Amino acid sequence: MRPESGIGSAVPVPGPVPGPVPGPAREVDPAMLRQHPPLSYPFESVGLELHPRYAGLRERPLARVRLPYGDGAWLATRYEDVRTVLADRRFSLAEAMGRDQPRMRPVARTGAGLFSTEPPEHTRLRSLVAREFSARRVERLRDRARELAGELVDAFVAAGRPADLVADFAIPMPTTIICEVLGIPAEDHRRLWAWAETVLSAVTPGEVLAVEGRAFIEYLAGVLDLRGREPGPDLLTVLVRACREEGLITEEELLSIGCDLLIAGFVSTTNQIGNFFHQLLVNPAELQRLRRRPELIPKAVEELMRYVPLLTGFSLPRYATADVDLGGVTVRAGEAVMIATAAANRDPEVFEEPERLVLDRPDNPHVGFGHGVHYCIGAHLARLELQVAIETVLDRLPGLRLAVPESRLRWKEDAMVNGLQALPVAW
Numbered sequence: 464m465r466p467e468s469g470i471g472s473a474v475p476v477p478g479p480v481p482g483p484v485p486g487p488a489r490e491v492d493p494a495m496l497r498q499h500p501p502l503s504y505p506f507e508s509v510g511l512e513l514h515p516r517y518a519g520l521r522e523r524p525l526a527r528v529r530l531p532y533g534d535g536a537w538l539a540t541r542y543e544d545v546r547t548v549l550a551d552r553r554f555s556l557a558e559a560m561g562r563d564q565p566r567m568r569p570v571a572r573t574g575a576g577l578f579s580t581e582p583p584e585h586t587r588l589r590s591l592v593a594r595e596f597s598a599r600r601v602e603r604l605r606d607r608a609r610e611l612a613g614e615l616v617d618a619f620v621a622a623g624r625p626a627d628l629v630a631d632f633a634i635p636m637p638t639t640i641i642c643e644v645l646g647i648p649a650e651d652h653r654r655l656w657a658w659a660e661t662v663l664s665a666v667t668p669g670e671v672l673a674v675e676g677r678a679f680i681e682y683l684a685g686v687l688d689l690r691g692r693e694p695g696p697d698l699l700t701v702l703v704r705a706c707r708e709e710g711l712i713t714e715e716e717l718l719s720i721g722c723d724l725l726i727a728g729f730v731s732t733t734n735q736i737g738n739f740f741h742q743l744l745v746n747p748a749e750l751q752r753l754r755r756r757p758e759l760i761p762k763a764v765e766e767l768m769r770y771v772p773l774l775t776g777f778s779l780p781r782y783a784t785a786d787v788d789l790g791g792v793t794v795r796a797g798e799a800v801m802i803a804t805a806a807a808n809r810d811p812e813v814f815e816e817p818e819r820l821v822l823d824r825p826d827n828p829h830v831g832f833g834h835g836v837h838y839c840i841g842a843h844l845a846r847l848e849l850q851v852a853i854e855t856v857l858d859r860l861p862g863l864r865l866a867v868p869e870s871r872l873r874w875k876e877d878a879m880v881n882g883l884q885a886l887p888v889a890w
Contacts, residue, residue: 497527501535504528504801505567505777510874511738511881513772517806524790528801533565536780536799537792542810542830544790545802548781550835554800557581558782565780565799567879569669576719578779582836588712588720591705593840595644595698601843604640608848612636612855620859620890625866628886632856633736634729637848641728644844645721646690646697654682659730666877683721698724724841731773732845734882736852739767741872741886742820743853744865749822754857763822764849769829770820772805777879804830860890 506514520526520540528538539545548554557580564571572579577588594600615635619626626632638652647655658679661667667675687703694700702720705711712720743750753763780799787794794800808829809817832839839845856863865872866887873884 501527501529504530511771513805524792530565531567533563534799536565536801538801540803540806542807542813545807546834548800548802553785553787554781555581555784556781559780574719575716576723596840598843601847608851612851616859625887625889628888629737629883633733637729637732644698646695646699659726663879732848734880737883737886738771759823760850760853765827766822766824768831769808773881778802862890
């Protein structure tokens with residue numbers, strides 16, 4: 464998922480929780496699934512361990528779930544079913560707008576950006592920014608990413624030990640890069656991270672979320688106005704021109720796209736940098752293997768994307784616009800479907816030894832960046848940043864190790880995105 468506003472508060476829903484339906488999927492009567500009380504969702508978990516319930520759910524065609532707020536939904540956990548939901552146009556993100564969407568906070572998701580539209584509107588909006596995030600354009604940023612990563616390592620090495628690989632490296636690296644691409648002033652980078660933390664916290668009170676959300680929108684509107692008066696070689700300037708000179712998008716769409724790109728442009732990658740290094744540090748043999756064979760880093764990034772569950776059980780709901788057969792179950796028009804990407808990425812029907820981290824996995828069709836028309840537009844940039852982050856830190860810090868026992872690491876609680884609060888390291 465790319466994080467977006469309008470989701471939050473993981474309040475548990477009371478009620479009976481049925482166990483897995485026994486037997487393989489072909490023996491399950493799909494009609495019986497509607498009679499089961501829905502599962503409370505998302506499942507409670509800490510850190511990067513995938514909740515064991517997902518393995519049982521893959522034996523069902525689908526499962527019924529209910530989040531703290533909104534409609535009930537079907538949950539897809541199998542790889543093929545997840546890919547179908549992501550690619551089949553009959554499962555629509557746009558249909559969620561104006562509905563009582565399944566969600567974790569009282570407020571529902573709104574907007575007219577990349578995460579709330581379908582073709583042809585989505586195609587029109589995406590075409591304005593897709594070129595900037597093409598593989599060729601992104602590759603031009605590799606030298607800058609390496610320069611920045613090196614500067615950050617130099618800074619915390621000079622400051623002494625231990626360093627916090629989250630605050631000192633994982634936050635500023637992708638934040639700086641996306642802000643430079645968009646044209647956000649350097650002095651505002653820390654403010655943006657604070658806003659993102661507030662928006663993506665599941666425990667932010669509604670009134671605080673409303674105030675901070677308005678402040679963020681007002682800030683972004685001010686930057687867009689500045690880019691209109693003082694155009695630069697950045698993506699926000701391109702979008703302002705597309706809106707105010709060429710009439711290709713509305714002011715509402717301009718703001719929505721800006722929000723989507725800004726928040727999604729660094730939050731996921733920041734958390735994954737910390738998560739990936741955690742996995743390498745608690746698997747020192749794999750870390751040393753990458754140090755000896757840095758040519759494996761691109762494959763390692765793909766495997767870590769598959770293996771590490773970024774989301775804490777949340778996905779954007781898609782509503783069926785017609786009756787659709789999904790995994791042997793008829794999803795009726797108007798019903799919501801959610802996907803468990805992390806469960807799909809551990810599906811034994813697709814991945815050999817799915818519960819094992821295999822950094823040189825030869826065939827890795829993971830759905831960590833999505834699939835279909837909503838495939839992550841920033842996937843090339845995220846891959847580059849993750850590759851450079853691992854490459855730079857392993858090269859510059861040959862003795863990299865945890866500075867505290869693993870049991871003392873603290874994971875973010877009640878947040879949509881899995882991540883560490885801090886990752887103290889020595890070298």
